[in-house]
Amino acid sequence: MHRDPSSRSGDGAAFGRARRGVMIGNSGWDIAVVGGGLAGSSIAWGLARSGLRPILLDGEDLDRRASRANFALVWVQGKGLGAPHYALWTKASAERWPQFADALEAETGINLALRQPGAFTFALSQAELDGLRSEMETINRETEGKAPPYEVLDHDETRRRLPSIGPDVAGSIYCPADGDVNALRLFLSLHSALKAKRVEYRANHPVERIEPRKGGFRLSGRWGEIVVPRVVLAAGLGNEKLAPMVGLSAPLKRSKGQVLVTERCAPFFAYPSATIRQTDEGGVMIGESEETKSSVATNQEVTAVLADRAIRVFPGLADLNVVRSWTGFRVKSLDGLPIYDQSERHPGAFLVLSHSGVTLAANHALVIAPQIAEGHLSPEIKPFRSERFHVPASA
């Protein structure tokens, strides 16, 4: 019986780790990507397409992986309040998504079930509807009308489009640019594509230390070490600890979310929504919650609220069985916007961090990765650098 004495309490499982002290060395990789989630694998895929030879180092099976705990939305509505550059960045990614999906499907044969029919955000009170409307108006103003169009619908209009809506729905916001994808198959597809491109992928190789050296970076952990000329940090929650090692910073805020999943049912809702969506397999996902440091709600209490609200939106869901639930920790920066950065002290080090790993996967793969391959991020990315937090870089 092997047990890792440093197992985190509450995780319920503790298992042995990879062998220690094995020197992998440098086998000619151009760049290491730290983190094999959606961000890391999208970037690695983009780098490979740009002609580089990346090595992708991934953490462990029971790590808190945001890429397994997302709502699979390709979402633009409501994004970028107070940050018009982000609203437009998101819109651009949604517009690139079909091209991204086509490329992946052509390479792997895996159907990602991307659909972009537009989506709803339901309001269960007039206060909610007013609040949502006000946000959309502000974003529209801040982007000088360039943000995607939207409609504010009252109860009757919402019901006309979605007859199965319950009486409690005060109204909704509909945005035609929104959509969703099978995010688990996206994840599988990225890894399958990486394998087909012979990109080196090592799971159970969590990077614990990065040391800049002449000509590159030494990445090490209990599994050994490698030396590479360049490195991209795409380690989600792990970025916070790693970023200062290369003169970057990734300040995060705690954002815990919870999702319920029901058993499969026949298709009943042809659109995604912010809190309820039906996967292409038929299960209904119900979210969304955000608990920050100040919340002491327990899982079962949040579950109760999620369930209650879902039934108020679609009363027909009442008798469906919930077959699983999960919590996830969003990779959220202090202002909730992505961080794309390049170290000034060590220009070969890059940072990619966002909590919208699905929506932004297209941009990560098709825009950020080629820029990293070129060696520098473009000026349009500048507002996403972490200097906006005025946190002095260390090391």
Add this chain to the structure above:
Amino acid sequence: MSARIIGVTDGMDELYDVVIVGAGPAGLAAAIEAARAGARVLTIDENPAPGGQIYRSITRNTPETLPFLGDDYWIGRSLANAFLESGIDYAPQATVWSLEPAGDEVGRYARIGVSLAGSARIIHARSVILATGAMERPMPVPGWTLPGVMTAGAAQIALKSAGIVPSGKVVLVGCGPLVFLLASQLLEAGAEILALLDTTDRHRYASALGFLPEFLLSPYLAKGLSLLGKIRRSVNVVSGVTEIRILGSRQAEAVAFRFRGGMGTFSADCVLLHQGVVPNINLASSAGCAIEWNERQRAFQPVSDGDGRTSRKGILIAGDGGGIGGAQHAEISGRIAALAAMRDLRMPAGDAAYLRDLRKQRRRFLRGRAFLDTLFMPSDEFRIPSDGRTIVCRCEEVTAGTLRNAIGLGVPGPNQLKTFVRCGMGPCQGRMCALTVSEMMARERGVSPAEIGTYRFRPPVKPVRLSELATLPASRDAVSAVVGPYMEDD
């Protein structure tokens, strides 16, 4: 004083000293012991009557109605009767779907999510004893999902709980004492057993020999030998079976097999599979109890100390759920766990001599297990199907071939694998596939399943209706976590 039977969630108290999950031998004994110590006890069990699986329907059967069940079954009667006569609350046909140990976020007491008669409720306990028992080790062979294929345990349950036996041609497949026991019971009940295909791995004989002396001193020996002789005289036993394939278009029609002498087929209407039992860990794991790999039994089980305490304060495990030990071991471990829970709650806990005696009995019942565990460990082929078309995850119909391809992507573990191919995402929540998946990954990687780990289980550990969850209490913090800034003032 007798047990108060609870039929609706409103009938339960808000807080108990001890909540016991499961009314098999371990749970029954734990309840009796805790009640005797003066604790307020609630037993929650999914079945309609006490007894778990081994003593299924014991309060409803008599030796006259089911004459071929041996003493091993009937000794459960006094236990079940004592349970029903003790001053406990007992909720049959109730399901525990979540368990949160006491802690900073949850509060002073453990929280248990229970569903009964269509409605859910959260209740609290100072201490929780999980007596959730074991389940059959999955036996993924080609065709095992066909109607007409069941476990040996299922046939026993059908016999004990309803007095029914398979009506057509029966073929038993597998290894371990239960296969022979069932064959004997079915024979006496008049079932038509065409064959018993013994899949005991011949390579195990040598390693089991080391444990033989201990086995010879155990309670299992005498029973085992006499049973074996009787079966071999009345049933066509084929030994050394190394491969199985169940054939049929819409239900089981035949079993094809490979054995030392070549290949064979038996037609069959009912195929009963068995290769031992393993702990059912979903509830313990979802509560955050640390899980470890038991190499000798080749199964995952919750980590526990000598008295059943898990890694989570206030949660104990007793019986086969903590490691396979058999029914009599389960009863003793239930008593020991109850006494440990009492001590931890600073309630009267029996005298030291009693506890010493219990521990001595437990050692006695564990004697001989090493021999059985080793001899009847299924071969690689029956734990890890080589035919890529064999379904491993029954709910999502994920085959061995799909799993191996995904493992070949280099995934870090079973949870990532689950993400990629959906194994473990169906209603059974991984109970039928978890072991196979971990073993398969371990084999592909050349490491022990201890290093691979298993699925992370989360509540609900059994499906619960959305409407039941919606009626559970929620704090304002919880509402705010979901609604965000636009909460209306109520």
Add this chain to the structure above:
Amino acid sequence: MFRRLREPSDKVTILFDGHPLSVASGETLAAALLASGVSFFRSSVVGKKPRAPYCMMGVCHECLVTIDGMRNRQSCLVEVREGMVVESQHGLVTIDARDGQ
């Protein structure tokens, strides 16, 4: 598929896919259906294959049937009751997509 060893003293009548079945009071629905010669309880969700009970103890979730309108009940954990209406399950449950009011 299964036969009774004795005639039950107490019986109840249930409906299975519209057919009345006389079963023994106190037994589980799964046992009652098996004893009445029912071979298929449902079609599998992914591949639409015929399925029937495997474990009889609430673990495998193969014995799922609709009981009195409630879908996906584990019949091995439910006792029969006079007048119980049971339906085998084929295909996915349909959310009432009509008027949600």
